Amino acid sequence: RKEVEQDPGPFNVPEGATVAFNCTYSNSASQSFFWYRQDCRKEPKLLMSVYSSGNEDGRFTAQLNRASQYISLLIRDSKLSDSATYLCVVAGSGGYQKVTFGTGTKLQVIP
């Protein structure tokens, strides 16, 4: 089983739609969680951290479910500029703090 698993998509959604991505992780001792965004031919960039209580940044909401070992990203009112690949990241297990990236979910917002 992969350490971090994501549906590769693509998710094709119309502008204004709400879309949600899930990501599952295998190591229950993982301590930190993030969502990254990667545009075509660019390096990944941090979108937001994911906190146990859930957190929101504008149109983006991230949630963590430790019991089921998954994290989610919800994008409301999708914009054309949201088209990108969204990478789930899990970090930290005991003293070994290496981050592990999922393979990403591709989102295409269509006019």
Place this chain on the structure above:
Amino acid sequence: GAGVSQSPSNKVTEKGKDVELRCDPISGHTALYWYRQSLGQGLEFLIYFQGNSAPDKSGLPSDRFSAERTGGSVSTLTIQRTQQEDSAVYLCASSLPGLAGVIFGPGTRLTVL
């Protein structure tokens, strides 16, 4: 500098040649990662350095690949006897101690002819 820098930005080489890719992490970042990404594919973990600990080399695809990090700062990824399947973007990332998110450099695009 303000961010992670990598050099060269592009490298074209002939099959069988050796190449060296350089990464300058953000000052103070103790963790450093190398990944590679083939066109349309996800990130492939190569190696992880954390402070003075022994590096995690579990992602290196063959013994043609090696990396070092001098003085806890600059890192060099070396690929010996390059093959066409080594063609990819090689990304370096660094992070602060603890469980902070990583920051990526712009990558080196390697093309092996």
